[in-house]
Amino acid sequence: DAGVTQSPTHLIKTRGQQVTLRCSPISGHKSVSWYQQVLGQGPQFIFQYYEKEERGRGNFPDRFSARQFPNYSSELNVNALLLGDSALYLCASSLQGQNTEAFFGQGTRLTVV
């Protein structure tokens, strides 16, 4: 079975531009979460979607937005990019349930120049 897949793997953008990152969850998983991992730090929670509805939002500015599609894939959008948005963006999918595990993708490395 395919794991969580993210695209692209690497991306270079200029300040002020907009970027869209994509995530396909494991088949059967209806929950998708996004995390930002700045170099040398732990992942920080950005969003979580379940059944196409936003179920959680971390402490990120409104420049960050996301959505989940009927096939449970998800996109993370970041507008007006800043140098500080440079990070590894991780997507995780999970089944719904109290003691389920989150499976992470390989991430998208975003560099803002």
Next chain:
Amino acid sequence: GNSVTQMEGPVTLSEEAFLTINCTYTATGYPSLFWYVQYPGEGLQLLLKATKADDKGSNKGFEATYRKETTSFHLEKGSVQVSDSAVYFCALRIPNSGAGSYQLTFGKGTKLSVIP
């Protein structure tokens, strides 16, 4: 709020040495606790978990015990190998924290290097 504190790294050990990485947490409610591992250039992999007090999670020779009285979940391994070199993250999740909610709170990570 919820938070996780890990011991500062990096940690450098010789092969076959004993490993301890300390992790303590602050949480509202009764969290589930996790250790994730990140190998260079890769995403996160779940190493082990514990969902209630006194549970012991174990995998690949690693162990951690959920200690509610000390709010800790220290990671241990009796004999490390070069292949264990990676960054280790302690994390928590509050079950039933919202309808359909699944949010992990991570520590900053501890980089482990094992030398032959």
